[in-house]
Amino acid sequence: MTIVRVKGIKRYTHPKTGISYTYHRASGRRISAEFGTPEFFEELAAIEKAHKVAAPTPGTLGLIIDEYRQVEWEALAPATQKTYERVFDILRPIHDMPLAKMDRSFILSMRDRKLRTKYGVWTANYCVTVLSIIFGFARDRGVIDSNPLAEQVRKIKRPRAAETANRPWTEDECRVVLERAPPHIRLPLAVAMCAGLRKGDFLSVKLDAIRDGHIVVRTSKRGVPIAVPIHQILADAIAQRPASASDILCVSSRGQPWTAMGWNASWGTFRRSLEAEGVIGRGLTGHGLRHTLGTRLREAGADDRTIADILGQRSTAMARHYSENAKLPDQAKALVTGLNMTGKRKAAPNSQVSTL
Incomplete structure (x- = not known):
């Protein structure tokens, strides 16, 4: 060959x-x-x-973006690379502009007058976030004297009437979706709902992550190791996992690991059918379940540190010096396993899941 x-x-x-x-x-x-x-x-x-x-011309935005790719790119998660690439494409019309001429007022004016109008509030704000990272990279290498976005930038606020992206699910929506979803869709949603994982993580969790009554993973976005106790909703969904020889926990109806595209298509079809019946509201997303868990924890009395630790936020998790097999404090464990996600009265718990 x-x-x-x-x-x-x-x-x-x-x-x-x-x-x-x-x-x-x-x-x-x-x-x-x-x-x-x-x-x-x-x-x-x-x-x-x-x-x-x-x-790219020396000293321009395009050149520093190329240098950033060569130095920092492989350290980024694939999902982050994808969103950065979209920002770089959006900013392509100014790639030939010298960095020295791109001051704070120019960037914010571009965001408010052009990016917001053409791409929406979230993308306009995110472009400024990525530009701040690029300018910081350029400053550290002596290309510019200072980062014009180093001082915190106030983001454009969404209109009050606008639909909230990735909104928390209501108790009724959680209950209806879990009751109606087939096993291959219910399990990924249960992982997202009960462990607060992002889509890139809840679709790639392996079977051996389920051990000692916990789901133990290292988040792909921030690299934070977390160990979240298994809620009864998740235990029930695991028990009904489709037959599969795969070592990935969440699999399709055919027993194959989900692709992001396949999951989006299947979840979208199922979600739209429930929307058409009027039993759920519009705007349910897998990432919204991460917000749902945070909301339920807050309602149960959890403080910011506890919520951040459970969701794997590096800012506070690092203070506790997580190890790979770190367990949450007893108070946090009790909060997670005791959450009422669907508003239903809790039945007697089944035996705790330890390993598959």
Whole structure:
């Protein structure tokens, strides 16, 4: 068999899912086509051609973005890389602009007058967040004297009438969805609801993460190890997991690990059917369950530190010097296992899940 070595690319394999991602080395752009296929080489050639045409000018935003990709890119989670790439594409019209001419007033004016109008409030605010990171990178390397966004920037507020993104679910919505969802959809939602994991984490949790009555993971976004006690809702969903030989906890109806696209499609179809019946409101998301858990914990009397520890927020978790198998304090464990997520009166608990 002939082995063809492809120059100018770099590959990254996610440690949890085993999925490989390929990037054009010079530009940092992800190649979406399957590696080694004709479509892959066509896409690679197109990116290479575009990169040569758009070679960045020294001292410009485009150049510092290229340098940032070369130095910091591989340390970012794939989801973060994807959102950064979208920001870089949005800012492409000003890639040739010298950093020295991009002061605070220019950036905020661009956000308020152009980005907000074309892309919405969240994206406009996020572009400024990413620019602050890029400017900090440039300052540390002597490209500019100071970061014009170093001082905290007040974000654009969403209109009061606007639908809240990733809103918490109501108790009735949690109950209806859990009762109506088939097992392959119920389990990922139960993991998100009871452990507060983001989509990239609740779809990639492995079976061996379930041990000693806890779900033990290291969050992909911040790298924080957490060990959350298993709520009865999650224990019941695990007991009904579809038959599968996979070592991934959440699997499809065919017993295969979920892809992000597959999950979005299946969850979207199921959610829309419930919306059409009028039994749930609009706007339910998997990430909204993370907010749901935080809300229920707050209502149960948890303080900021406890909520942050349970959700794996680095800012306070680091203060407790987590180890890989760290357990939450007894008070926090009791809060998690005792939460009433659906408003139903609690039945006698089943035996505690320890391992699969």
